[in-house]
Amino acid sequence: MKIELAESYGFCFGVKRAIKIAEENPGSATLGPLIHNNMEIARLKRDFNVSLVESLDDVKPGSATVIRTHGIPKNDLKELLAKNTKVIDATCPFVTKPQQIVEEMSQEGYDIVIFGDKNHPEIKGVMSYATGPVYAVLSIEDLEKIHLRERVAVIAQTTRKIEEYNKIVNWLVPRHKEVRVFNTICNATFENQDAAKELAKRADVMIVVGGKQSSNTKQLHSICKSFCPDSYHIESKDELQKEWFDGKKLCGVTAGASTPEWIIEEIIGKIREFKV
Template sequence: MIIELAKNYGFCFGVKRAIKKAEQIKDAATIGPLIHNNEEILRLQKDFNVKTLEDINALSSEKKAIIRTHGITKQDLEKLRQTDIEIFDATCPFVTKPQQICERMSNEGYDVVIFGDENHPEVKGVKSYVSTRAYVVLDKKELENIKLPNKIAVVSQTTKKPEHFMEIVNFLMLKVKEVRVFNTICDATFKNQDAIKELSEKSDIVIVVGGKNSANTKQLFLIAKTHCKDSYLIETEAELKEEWFLDKKYCGISAGASTPDWIVKKVIAKIESFAD
C-alpha cells in the first residue's frame, strides 16, 4: 500500500507560534485549551508545566497566563489585566485581525456580521470586540428576519470556507447599501483543504488526524469524505483499525492545523505496521 501525506497538512503558523511560546514561557496557565489538540496540550503540561484552565475564574496562584491561539474575550482580557498575573499573548495574528476589525468597525458605527459558529472560542473572542450590534450566523437564512441597517461590516471565522462566506456576502449585498467585507479566512486552511481534496481523489482510504473538536480538522475530514468514502477522522494512532486497510492500495494522510507532526508520525508508523 502506498502511503502519501497531503502536500500541505498539520500545524499552521499560529499554532506553531503558540506552542513555541508555551515551551519558552513554561510554568504557566492557558485560559481554555491553547490549541485544539488534546495530545499536544498533555505534552505541554507534562514537559513544560503549562496547564489548561477552564476559564478566567479558575486562575488562582498562577504567575503567568498564556492567551490561547483562538483568543479570549475583550472582557476577560480586561479582567486579566487587573490582576498581577503576567500575560503572554499567543492569539494567532490571523485571529487578532478580525478582533481589531470588529473594534474599528464598531467605532465607525457599523454593525457587524460574523460568519462563524457562535460557540467557537475564536468567534466568542471576536464578537466581544463588537460594541455595536453583532450577528453571528452560519447561514444566510439566519439573517432573513433581521432588520438590517444601511451599512454593515462582515468578517469570517478564520477556518470557514470562502464559498460559504460568499453566500453571506451575496445575501447582504442585496439588502444593505454598503457591505464592508473583510476576508479573514486563513490561507493555511485553504492550502490544507486544497491538498486533501487533491490527495483524497486518488486515495482509496484517507486518514485525517486531528482534534475532534477542531473546526478545521472536521472541514478536512468532510472534504476527504466527499472524494473518498473510506475516510476516517482520528485523534491518535490508537484509534486505527487494521480492517480499514484490507485490500486498500493508496492511503492518503492529512492532519488538522492543530495536529503536531509527532502524532502524524506515530499514525504513519502504525499504518505501516499493518502492512507487515
Template sequence: MEIEVAKSYGFCFGVKRAIKIAEENPGSSTLGPLIHNNLEIERLKKDFDVSLATTLEDVKEGSATVIRTHGIPKNDLAKLKEKGGEVIDATCPFVTKPQQIVEQMSEEGYDIVIFGDVNHPEIKGVMSYASGPVFAVLSIEELQKLHLRERVALVAQTTRKIEEYNRVIAYLVPRHKEVRVFNTICNATFENQDAARDLAQRADIMIVIGGKQSSNTKQLHSICKSHCPDSYHIESKEELQKEWFAGKKLCGITAGASTPEWIIEEIIGKIREFKV
C-alpha cells in the same frame, strides 16, 4: 495499500507560534485550551508544566498566563491583567485582525456580521470588540432573521469555507446600501482544504486527524466526506479500526491546524501495522 499524505496539512503558523510560546514559559497556565488538541495539551503539561485554567477564577494571583490561539473576550483580558501576573499573548495574528476590524467598523457605526459559530471561543473574542450591534451567523436562514441597518461590515471565522462565505456576501450586498467585506479566512485554511479536496477525490479512504472540537478539522472532514464517503475524523491512533481499510488501495491522510506531527506519525504507523 498505499498511504498518501495531503500536500498541505497540520500545524499552521499561529499554532506553531503558540506552542513555541508555551514551551518558552514553563510553569505558566493557559486561559482555556491553548489549541484544540487534547493530546498536545497533555504533552505541554507533562513536559513543560503548562497547566490549564478553565475560568478567570482559576488563574492564580500574580501567575504567568498564556492567552490561547483563539483569543479571549476583551473584558476577560482586562480582568486578567488586573490579577497582576505576566500576560503572554499567543493569540494568532489572523485572529487579532478580525478583532481589530470589528472594533474599528463598530466605532464607525456599522452593524457587524460575523460568519462563524457564536459558541466558538474565537468568535466570542471577536464579538467582544464590537461597541454596537454585532451578530454571528452560520447560514442565510439566520441572516434573514436579522434586522440590520443600511451599513454592514462582514468578517469571517478564520477557519470557514470560502464557498460558504461567498454565499453570505452575495446575500448581503444587494440588500444594503453599504457592505464592507473583509476576507479574514486564514491562508493556511485555504491551502489545507484545497489539498484535502484534491486527495479525497482520488482516495478510497480518508483519515482526517485533529481534535474533536477543532473547527478547521471538522471543515476538512466535511470536504473529504463530500468526495470520499469513507472519510473518518479521529483524534488518536486508538480510534482506528482495521476493517475500515479492507479492500482499499489508497489511504489519504490530512490533519487540522492544531495537530502536531508526532500524532500524525503515530497514526500512520498504526495503519501500516494493519498490513491490509
C-alpha cells in the same frame, strides 16, 4: 513502498504558533484548552509544565497566563491584565485582525455583521470589540430579524465557507448604500482538504490521522475514501495493520487539524517498520 505526506496537513498556522508560544513559556497556564487534543495538552504539561486553568477566577497570582488562538473578550482581557499575572497572547493573528476591524468599523459608524456563531469563543471575543451595533448571524433568516442602518461592515468567522459568506453579502448589497466586506476567512481547513484530495488521487493507500470524534478528520477521511478506496482513519500507531500496505506502491498520509506532529511521526515510523 513510498510514503508521502500531504502538502498541507494537521495543525494550522495559528495552532502551531500557540504551541510554540506555550513551549517558550514553561510553567505558564493556558486559559482554556490550547487545542482539542488531550495527548498534546498532556505533552505540554509533562515536557514544559504548561497547565490549564478553566476560568479567569482560577488564574493564580504571580502566574503566567497564555491566551489561546480563539482570543478572549475585551473585558476578560482587561480583567486578566488587572490580575497579578503575566499575560502571554497567543491569539491567532487571523483572529486579532477581525477584532481590530470590528473596533475600527464601529468607531467609523458602521453597523457590524459577523457571519459566525455567537456562542463560539472566537466570535464572543471579536464581537466584544464593537462599540456600536453588532450582530452575529448564521443565515438570511437571522439577517431578516435585525435592523441595520445604511452603512454596514461585514466580517466572517475564520472557519466559514466563502460560498456561504457570499450569500450573506448578496443579501446585504441591494439593501444598503455601502457594504464593506472583509475577507477574514482562513483557508487552513480547506488547504488540508485540497491537499488530501490531490494526494488521495495518486495514492494506493491513505492514512488519515486524527481523533475519532474530530469532525474535520472525519471529513478528510471521507474525501480521501472517494478518491482512494483503501483509506483508513486512525488515532494512533497501534491501529495500523501490516496487510493494509501489502502490494502498495504509494502510501499517502494526512492528519486532522488537531493532530500533533509527533503522533504523525510515530505513525510514519511504524509504517516504515513494516518494510513493505
